[in-house]
Amino acid sequence: MTDARRPILFTLGVFAVLALLPAVFALTGWTSGMGLATRIVIYAIAVVALDLIIGYGAMVSFGHAMFFGVGGYVVAIVAHHTGLGELPFGGTNAAFIVWPLAILACAALGLVVGWLALKTTGVQFIMITLAFAQMVFFLLISVQVYGGDDGMMIDRRNTLPFVDIGRPLIFYYLCLLLLAVWLGFCRMFVNSRFGLVLQALRQSERRAVNLGIAPLSFRLATFVTSAMGTGLAGVLWANYARFVSPDMAAWTKSGEFMAMVVLGGLGTLTGPIVGAAAFVGLEELLSMWTEHWMIVMGPLLVIVALFRRRGLVGSLLGGDRAH
Amino acid sequence: MRTDPTTGPALEIEHLRKTFGALRATDDVSLTIERGELHAVIGPNGAGKSTLITQICGELRPDSGHIRLDGVDVTRVPAFGRARLGLGRSFQITQLCGDFTVLENVLLSLEAKGGGSFDVFRDPRRNRAHRDVAMHWLDTVGLADFADRQASALSHGERRQLEIAVALARDPRVLLLDEPMAGMGAEESGKLARLLAGLKGRYSILLVEHDMDAVFALADRISVLVYGRVVFTGTAAEVRENPEVKAAYLGDWEC
Ligand SMILES: Nc1ncnc2c1ncn2[C@@H]1O[C@H](COP(=O)(O)OP(=O)(O)OP(=O)(O)O)[C@@H](O)[C@H]1O
Ligand SMILES: [Mg+2]
Numbered sequence: 001m002t003d004a005r006r007p008i009l010f011t012l013g014v015f016a017v018l019a020l021l022p023a024v025f026a027l028t029g030w031t032s033g034m035g036l037a038t039r040i041v042i043y044a045i046a047v048v049a050l051d052l053i054i055g056y057g058a059m060v061s062f063g064h065a066m067f068f069g070v071g072g073y074v075v076a077i078v079a080h081h082t083g084l085g086e087l088p089f090g091g092t093n094a095a096f097i098v099w100p101l102a103i104l105a106c107a108a109l110g111l112v113v114g115w116l117a118l119k120t121t122g123v124q125f126i127m128i129t130l131a132f133a134q135m136v137f138f139l140l141i142s143v144q145v146y147g148g149d150d151g152m153m154i155d156r157r158n159t160l161p162f163v164d165i166g167r168p169l170i171f172y173y174l175c176l177l178l179l180a181v182w183l184g185f186c187r188m189f190v191n192s193r194f195g196l197v198l199q200a201l202r203q204s205e206r207r208a209v210n211l212g213i214a215p216l217s218f219r220l221a222t223f224v225t226s227a228m229g230t231g232l233a234g235v236l237w238a239n240y241a242r243f244v245s246p247d248m249a250a251w252t253k254s255g256e257f258m259a260m261v262v263l264g265g266l267g268t269l270t271g272p273i274v275g276a277a278a279f280v281g282l283e284e285l286l287s288m289w290t291e292h293w294m295i296v297m298g299p300l301l302v303i304v305a306l307f308r309r310r311g312l313v314g315s316l317l318g319g320d321r322a323h
Numbered sequence: 324m325r326t327d328p329t330t331g332p333a334l335e336i337e338h339l340r341k342t343f344g345a346l347r348a349t350d351d352v353s354l355t356i357e358r359g360e361l362h363a364v365i366g367p368n369g370a371g372k373s374t375l376i377t378q379i380c381g382e383l384r385p386d387s388g389h390i391r392l393d394g395v396d397v398t399r400v401p402a403f404g405r406a407r408l409g410l411g412r413s414f415q416i417t418q419l420c421g422d423f424t425v426l427e428n429v430l431l432s433l434e435a436k437g438g439g440s441f442d443v444f445r446d447p448r449r450n451r452a453h454r455d456v457a458m459h460w461l462d463t464v465g466l467a468d469f470a471d472r473q474a475s476a477l478s479h480g481e482r483r484q485l486e487i488a489v490a491l492a493r494d495p496r497v498l499l500l501d502e503p504m505a506g507m508g509a510e511e512s513g514k515l516a517r518l519l520a521g522l523k524g525r526y527s528i529l530l531v532e533h534d535m536d537a538v539f540a541l542a543d544r545i546s547v548l549v550y551g552r553v554v555f556t557g558t559a560a561e562v563r564e565n566p567e568v569k570a571a572y573l574g575d576w577e578c
Contacts, residue, residue, distance in 0.1 A: 188444065191446050194439070195443070196430065197435065200423070203420040207419065209402050209406070210414075211493075212406035213403055213438065214439075221441065
């Protein structure tokens with residue numbers, strides 16, 4: 001048996017580092033560091049959500065960027081119409097209204113996509129999620145009102161009472177707080193009564209069914225939960241960049257998410273956070289050197305996949321549980 | 324264990340048929356398991372014993388015929404529904420959750436009995452009542468010391484014991500056991516035979532088993548399945564003496 005506290009300590013360590021990053025940037029005077037850290041934390045929310053369905057539910061979604069995109073676009077679209085004064089009651093810029101709306105839109109989309117995709121398994125499941133993501137992608141490209149190919153600018157971030165998330169530091173800590181809450185929720189989710197059934201379905205569907213489990217409802221509920229988490233990341237991204245574009249929903253983005261999950265450690269929840277940091281950090285580093293950064297990143301991913309099958313930190317986190 | 328007021332057989336199978344192409348895997352099989360009876364099904368490899376069990380538990384739909392559980396026709400009820408109605412089973416090839424601990428496997432059985440919960444807040448490992456039941460059955464099958472071990476780390480025989488604990492923990496109305504002793508050593512299968520003997524009378528059990536000593540010692544009745552057909556049903560003594568059975572099946576055993 002491994003020490004059960006090790007994953008908790010490791011997770012606390014990860015958050016301690018993330019919390020201290022702004023201080024490090026302030027001391028070293030590295031101005032673009034805040035943006036980098038914010039991107040890492042936002043992606044981390046998305047990939048923890050993805051790990052929930054891949055690592056714990058064995059549902060390999062290759063279209064999760066669609067929820068990232070939709071979450072972001074709802075923010076941009078509401079801002080767009082509010083700006084034009086076209087919405088009833090003058091529209092709104094309040095995060096408390098816009099963000100839940102965006103997340104609900106992702107839940108609805110997740111419900112439809114999940115329900116259809118879960119009629120299949122394995123490669124077909126991957127294909128259906130990919131197909132839906134492509135549909136969303138081309139829809140976003142073709143709707144000229146919302147910028148089409150070029151995407152949409154957002155004039156200013158949504159507003160929260162008491163805090164000004166227009167300030168980079170406050171926005172960063174808000175993202176970090178949301179990541180912590182989301183991770184805590186997911187951890188509770190997988191260890192719950194619901195999670196026990198979900199994980200049983202991953203290991204032996206036959207066993208679970210013969211014990212009385214109807215698989216669809218458990219998988220679908222998890223898929224929708226994951227879609228909502230990824231939608232939240234999209235919402236934060238739109239607020240961070242004050243810009244959305246169809247690329248947010250592109251299949252390459254889905255691939256990046258998946259790479260981050262595998263890089264960090266599938267089925268560990270905390271691992272993908274490290275994966276996101278490693279991926280985004282490396283991308284930043286390598287793209288200073290060449291725009292073809294994927295030429296280096298690709299082989300690196302291959303090496304990790306081959307020689308650290310549980311990801312960079314998976315063996316630290318998962319105890320002796322094999323995936 | 325069951326104090327069920329209903330009378331009549333626990334499980335009735337009527338004129339069940341299933342073909343795979345030209346192969347009659349189940350050919351007009353009728354049999355009953357009385358309440359508290361241990362009914363063994365024996366037959367050579369490929370006779371259709373496992374196929375019969377998959378139809379009873381609902382994984383495979385028969386071409387025709389009926390299956391009644393406690394008098395209720397469940398022929399059209401899906402597998403998960405039958406499990407909720409009280410059908411428990413073990414698999415010929417063990418089906419366990421390898422990443423779970425031994426205890427978690429049994430807790431899953433208890434959670435799943437009602438169809439599983441959408442409760443995402445509570446940890447099932449902290450459910451005292453379930454833990455007690457689970458530990459009781461792990462103790463009964465001799466796995467209490469391994470409760471916190473990962474299931475995939477168990478030996479073959481221990482996995483079979485865990486299958487039994489998983490099936491029993493939910494107090495099934497009818498228990499289907501598909502070759503629970505296959506691949507076990509003499510000592511382990513002796514232990515399991517004693518366990519089954521202890522369950523006799525309290526549970527209604529359909530036992531598929533190749534270990535003839537165990538079958539003859541345990542079974543109230545035995546049905547002999549050959550090429551998908553039940554060629555004979557009777558007590559151990561009757562089966563031993565039946566010339567037809569001897570010719571069709573028991574020839575290679577010196578009984
Ligand atoms: N899904 C299937 N499709 C086609 N044929 C099948 C299928 N399942 C079983 N069979 C065939 O049906 C016959 C009965 O198989 P079954 O597994 O029920 O036998 P069994 O009595 O359990 O044998 P054993 O003692 O080896 O476990 C075999 O000839 C088998 O090949
Ligand atoms: Mg068999």
